[in-house]
Amino acid sequence: MELTAPTAMSFLDSVGRNSSQTRHTYQIGLFHFQKLLETKGHTLDTIIEPLLKNEISVYTTINDFVTYLIDSLRLSNSSIAAYVAAVRSYLQFYDIDIVIKTFKRKVKMPTILEEEEESIDENDIRRILSFCNSRRLKVYLLTLATGGFRALEACAIRNCDVDFTTNPTKVHVRKEYAKTKKARDVFISDEASKAIQDWIAFKYRHRKYTPTPTKSDEDLVFTTRVITPASPQQMYSKLREDFTRVLAQAGLEKRKEGILRRTITLHSFRRFVKTVLSNEVGQDYSEWFLGHKKSSYYTNKKSERAELYITKCMKHLTFLNYDFIKSEGKTIAADLSEKDKEIEQLKAQQAKMAK
Template sequence: MMEKTIDTFIAMYPKLNTKKSYRAAIYDFLDHIYGRVRAGERISGDEPAKYEELSVKYFSEERDYLNDLIGFIGNMSGKPPTSIKLKLAGVKEWLSFNGVELSQKELKTLRHRTPKAKGAWTVENEFDIPVLRKILAHADEKAAALILTLASSGMRIGEALNIKLKDMDLSKEPPELIVRGEYTKGGETRVVFISKEAKAAVEEWLKVRDDYIRASLNRNKGLIEKAAAGQKTGTDERVFPFSVAVVREFWSRALLKAGLHEKDNSTGRLQYRIHGLRKFFRSQLALSCPVDIVEALMGHEGYLTDAYRRYTRKQMGEYYLKAEHHVTVTGTGDIREIQDRLQNTQAALRGYKDIITEQTQEIAELKQRYEEQAKKIGETEKIQERIKELEEKLREVGDRYNKFMEDPIFYKVLFEGIRVVFIEFAKAFGLKTDFKDLDLKIDADEIIKKIRKKKLSG
């Protein structure tokens, strides 16, 4: 027959979070009944054995289980209703495991005594890009890698802390992480994606991860004794080989340094909770990605099967890439604003391109006309040059002729010969002249002037 200890009861549950929650609930219940056993906030040393002894004692006594539970509820007054319900559920399961079955009437009484949650118990502040940037400014490698992974993947903290190195593929686009069913809330395995900046942060973290593990092996012995941290080994295959307690510590420290360590007046709980990164992921990614894909990536039951039936992993990755800028935190400037400005710039460039094309065509036409004109001008210049050459030759011939005519001997003989001919010509036509003033010289400049005048008028 199986021994009904607290440990055997807890061993029935496969999920780590359930184990932790139910164990804490039983210890709190026994503290309420018999007085506080723990010396500190967490269990240490032989305290688990003491609780086992109290468990045996409790079921060996004649107890009014309903009144014990009602008193336990009253003892938790002021705590969030969800926390009270969770602890009550754990204790009821433990009672049932030990053969204590409450009647329907008793269960109804407990329901009436359990505080009702009216909206969110703790008023949480919502994350936006500027707030996350402030927090990341005070985060080391491990903190930055985890925060950006959570913000861009939608994973729960417990899921992210259980991702193995072998279940991460940073070479794909987008980078993929396999979330195993053994540590998911719904028990189903799924694939999630992370952003490029989260990938870069994880790569930086992996450079120092082994050093972190080695430094942690013998560093926190006091915390291990108090069960504030688990024993680290050099064979830890998790991407993030640390506990939720470590996460709470660096998260709180980053909030303090960023001036964002704000607590709810009613519950005293932080208003910027790291769990809120899931809400950030959901609201941001849904701006450009189908809601069923977003819900499936977050691991919400009812969406996983439907999403994987409707979309291939490749299609889901493509949708993620289109919406990735919405979950990008540390990029230079606001990505959406940059994209809008880029679209405007591209539109302007298209306009400039049209203008340049038109001007290029006009320039080509003008160039063609210019070349035609230049060709004509070239021909005209050649003609002008030829005219100048002919004019020079005319002047040269005229000068030579005039010089020749100025020779007294030649001129006298030639003139007398011409004069005789002209006199005979004059006689034939009855002209009265002796041609004494006859000038046989050539005025080349006058001839050129007449030619140019005729050309211009013609």
């Protein structure tokens, strides 16, 4: 979706200074707006002057854009809202006034309807991983399913961001790629840690017929192009395509009603981690872990947070290490047996007291 209009490029460069993701979203919105303008004999450049002179109504233009998005593209209402916001911002960037009250009266936006997201559990994740033939994608999904990363955050992980010397393994999320623009450290399971180490060893293995790549701390973990590395955004697009194919093979390609978006996405792994952490430790812990706004009174020490992840969460975030799962099952069985003994002892004591 290339844009060549100078006005559009200046606007996108300005937007991109603070957020590359916002730039990408706005670029898609302007691309669709350009398609509509072409049907009216205009471009992103030429539409500015008649709008400034009120020769064309800005509200009618935006309303036509909404109609175009609804009739021509099968988009979710939230996507339509995002693309309309991009066009509004673009026009206001060039001093075209848009009065909010008038906009709401003349441009009827489709209502964003809330619906509960499709949940996934440990068995769903194991099924997805079992159909995953891509070595890189499998490691990437394990990382998402144990660290609760946003998809792009995981794509931006460098070799130097992973600390294998800590227990559990700690991964640094860079502020440039965090949605909140705030860096944080995240734990991953031993299984995911081992998978990442194996992937890195494979990626930098000795080649017999081609040049052996040189390892650098700045290399992105999940890139396969070490000589000419891809950007996190490029990797995300490729990994998402691969993930879509895996979902189809696993029979989990169901789509949301009326739109193209699937019920299971890469973000589903983040929701899964959030659920596990909330259930096993508590909401404050899960909010801290995922990088959400947390209570200022939640101030556990780093060592305590790590211990909570190891003892309460890791067993629910291990999917393919069956020896670990089996040992955890034995531990749980032993704990239950010990509890049964304690209950029997209490019953015996109560019986004696009753006599």
